[in-house]
Amino acid sequence: xxxxxxxxxxxxxxxxxxxxxxxxxxxxxxxxxxxxxxxxxxxxxxxxxxxxxxxxxxxxxxxxxxxxxxxxxxxxxxxxxxxxxxxxxxxxxxxxxxxxxxxxxxxxxxxxxxxxxxxxxxxxxxxxxxxxxxxxxxxxxxxxxxxxxxxxxxxxxxxxxxxxxxxxxxxxxxxxxxxxxxxxxxxxxxxxxxxxxxxxxxxxxxxxxxxxxxxxxxxxxxxxxxxxxxxx
Amino acid sequence: xxxxxxxxxxxxxxxxxxxxxxxxxxxxxxxxxxxxxxxxxxxxxxxxxxxxxxxxxxxxxxxxxxxxxxxxxxxxxxxxxxxxxxxxxxxxxxxxxxxxxxxxxxxxxxxxxxxxxxxxxxxxxxxxxxxxxxxxxxxxxxxxxxxxxxxxxxxxxxxxxxxxxxxxxxxxxxxxxxxxxxxxxxxxxxxxxxxxxxxxxxxxxxxxxxxxxxxxxxxxxxxxxxxxxxxxxxxxxxxxxxxxxxxxxxxxxxxxxxxxxxxxxxxxxxxxxxxxxxxxxxxxxxxxxxxxxxxxxxxxxxxxxxxxxxxxxxxxxxxxxxxxxxxxxxxxxxxxxxxxxxxxxxxxxxxxxxxxxxxxxxxxxxxxxxxxxxxxxxxxxxxxxxxxxxxxxxxxxxxxxxxxxxxxxxxxxxxxxxxxxxxxxxxxxxxxxxxxxxxxxxxxxxxxxxxxxxxxxxxxxxxxxxxxxxxxxxxxxxxxxxxxxxxxxxxxxxxxxxxxxxxxxxxxxxxxxx
Numbered sequence: 001x002x003x004x005x006x007x008x009x010x011x012x013x014x015x016x017x018x019x020x021x022x023x024x025x026x027x028x029x030x031x032x033x034x035x036x037x038x039x040x041x042x043x044x045x046x047x048x049x050x051x052x053x054x055x056x057x058x059x060x061x062x063x064x065x066x067x068x069x070x071x072x073x074x075x076x077x078x079x080x081x082x083x084x085x086x087x088x089x090x091x092x093x094x095x096x097x098x099x100x101x102x103x104x105x106x107x108x109x110x111x112x113x114x115x116x117x118x119x120x121x122x123x124x125x126x127x128x129x130x131x132x133x134x135x136x137x138x139x140x141x142x143x144x145x146x147x148x149x150x151x152x153x154x155x156x157x158x159x160x161x162x163x164x165x166x167x168x169x170x171x172x173x174x175x176x177x178x179x180x181x182x183x184x185x186x187x188x189x190x191x192x193x194x195x196x197x198x199x200x201x202x203x204x205x206x207x208x209x210x211x212x213x214x215x216x217x218x219x220x221x222x223x224x225x226x227x228x229x230x231x232x
Numbered sequence: 233x234x235x236x237x238x239x240x241x242x243x244x245x246x247x248x249x250x251x252x253x254x255x256x257x258x259x260x261x262x263x264x265x266x267x268x269x270x271x272x273x274x275x276x277x278x279x280x281x282x283x284x285x286x287x288x289x290x291x292x293x294x295x296x297x298x299x300x301x302x303x304x305x306x307x308x309x310x311x312x313x314x315x316x317x318x319x320x321x322x323x324x325x326x327x328x329x330x331x332x333x334x335x336x337x338x339x340x341x342x343x344x345x346x347x348x349x350x351x352x353x354x355x356x357x358x359x360x361x362x363x364x365x366x367x368x369x370x371x372x373x374x375x376x377x378x379x380x381x382x383x384x385x386x387x388x389x390x391x392x393x394x395x396x397x398x399x400x401x402x403x404x405x406x407x408x409x410x411x412x413x414x415x416x417x418x419x420x421x422x423x424x425x426x427x428x429x430x431x432x433x434x435x436x437x438x439x440x441x442x443x444x445x446x447x448x449x450x451x452x453x454x455x456x457x458x459x460x461x462x463x464x465x466x467x468x469x470x471x472x473x474x475x476x477x478x479x480x481x482x483x484x485x486x487x488x489x490x491x492x493x494x495x496x497x498x499x500x501x502x503x504x505x506x507x508x509x510x511x512x513x514x515x516x517x518x519x520x521x522x523x524x525x526x527x528x529x530x531x532x533x534x535x536x537x538x539x540x541x542x543x544x545x546x547x548x549x550x551x552x553x554x555x556x557x558x559x560x561x562x563x564x565x566x567x568x569x570x571x572x573x574x575x576x577x578x579x580x581x582x583x584x585x586x587x588x589x590x591x592x593x594x595x596x597x598x599x600x601x602x603x604x605x606x607x608x609x610x611x612x613x614x615x616x617x618x619x620x621x622x623x624x625x626x627x628x629x630x631x632x633x634x635x636x637x638x639x640x641x642x643x644x645x646x647x648x649x650x651x652x653x654x655x656x657x658x659x660x661x662x663x664x665x666x667x668x669x670x671x672x673x674x675x676x677x678x679x680x681x682x683x684x685x686x687x688x689x690x691x692x693x694x695x696x697x698x699x700x701x702x703x704x705x706x707x708x709x710x711x712x713x714x715x716x717x718x719x720x721x722x723x724x725x726x727x728x729x730x731x732x733x734x735x736x737x738x739x740x741x742x743x744x745x746x
Contacts, residue, residue, distance in 0.1 A: 009494060009498060011498045011502070011522065011525075011526070012494070012497060012498040012501055015498060015501035015502045015504075015505040016501055016505070018505035018506075018508075018509055019501060019504060019505040019508055022505070022508035022509050081490055081493040081494055081497070082490075102493050102494065102496075102497035103493055103496045103497035103499075103500045103501075104497060104500075104501070105500075105504070106500075106501055106504030106505060106507075106508065107504070
């Protein structure tokens, strides 16, 4: 999952980034004014945008309005010092999905981000299940059947992304977009490497496979074999 | 309860009551006296008439002294009364009693007689009060029988209590009437005063209903008596001022809270981020450093807020120390040189218009910071302003910092000191982009920032100029923005000169001026 923080207070943005990155699920980008924020939100695929309102160059609400006008559905959480009822109502009416006043609690912010992602993926339960694979997004633990599986952060991030989009074909490009922040060198073979590592851990021989490769299209996390997607 | 603490209606009623008491008292006393005089006069008149009639009556009796009660004429019926009959007697000039009725009893001791006129007198008889008269008369008719004249005094007296009773009834009628009138008019006065004071009560009710949350309400000025209007209007003006002051304070608190929120959330998120991150020693140190930075920023903001929120002195500059204006400005200039270099700006101290040019004065002054007291400052006596050095440094510093930061890279900032007889003005000019007209009126407002981004980057909260103004006014001076016809901004700080001193009067180093 990839998060964009649009916040002019550089130190605060860094702190939020640190907080979010303490969870294995997230890659974080930052923008420090409205113009940059809008540009980044339009050119990259984000799963959540955290938006300050009082931004230099372009006001936060204007950024939000433009994004929604451009048809962007990315969940937006407004994080601002303006906490009057009218401000909250206006922010939500402009198309934001959540509103949090400063000074905020980091735990609350992280919980809200996770909730926004669950909601936008149509999977409100905190525990994702695919067959006998169980991914607990609350404590970031993975188990298959009765066996707990330890995954490094990036492998977990990849698996969680696939699990949020079960039964959908996810291309390598999409994975690269959503799993890495802006500063990362993106090579598609990294994905292949992680997928094979995940397979080793999650699909031991003798059990039904749940991570499937569709050659030339991408990957799919599913209980069933994806017949209709298979290429000849 | 003191008289002046009585309800207004009651005291009005009381005053009306007292005034009427005095007036009616005079009136009633006058009427009573008039009645008494009138009654007495008619009583006396009848006494005299009777006294006149007595000799003729007596003479008509044979022998002159024998009196047959039964033969008395009709008017004499009063003599025949058993109780309290009228009395009469005739006495000659020698005092010999000629005739007396009734025969028993003496004449009253009061017996003053005058030859020319009647003498009246009161005396008790038994339980009754009598009034009598001695009337001088001449008896006998010369022409008829030539018996010769006889001078006598006719005494006639009658019970006066009937008259007294009538007088008493007049008095009591007067008393009752006046008392009733007093009571009624007092009550009326009370009622009228109470009714007249109703608009006042209404105003008081309206004023009492205004709470701190409803300061926008006003007393209704329409439909009140004209003489209450000034009161209502001045209360309304007071409310207006109160409302504005409340609004200002509320706005300030809201702004302050809002400004505190940003550094607070940075601080909080920093701590929480540090808590959720894996720890390592080097990371801890950087985190602590950053947190300290946040705390310092909060501290600075709090200090600024305190400076602004401090009330202005009633008596500006009374207990303030004196500060050397030039020294302070020079110190500030030196302070900002690094910043000016960093932004490629030039910072120069130009001599004031009224001053002869002193080449290199800026550098000399700037260099004197470490050894202020021994610096050579030329022959002009140094102006001293009544303000603590801290304030002078802060005002000058804020103005110069603003000029450097808002002027942009490469700005030329000129600082000048213009001295006049009584005041000294610090002029800070720059050739930066200047200020749009709509910002000029708001530039001294608290939390006013012309550019969010730049202010955030420099950590400003939009309080610099507000602090300047607050401090300058606290010392009896003023700060203003002067529009420049050419590019850039010009700020002027005018301060009163409290005293002057020559460089050598500091007692440290005596040096003749160049």
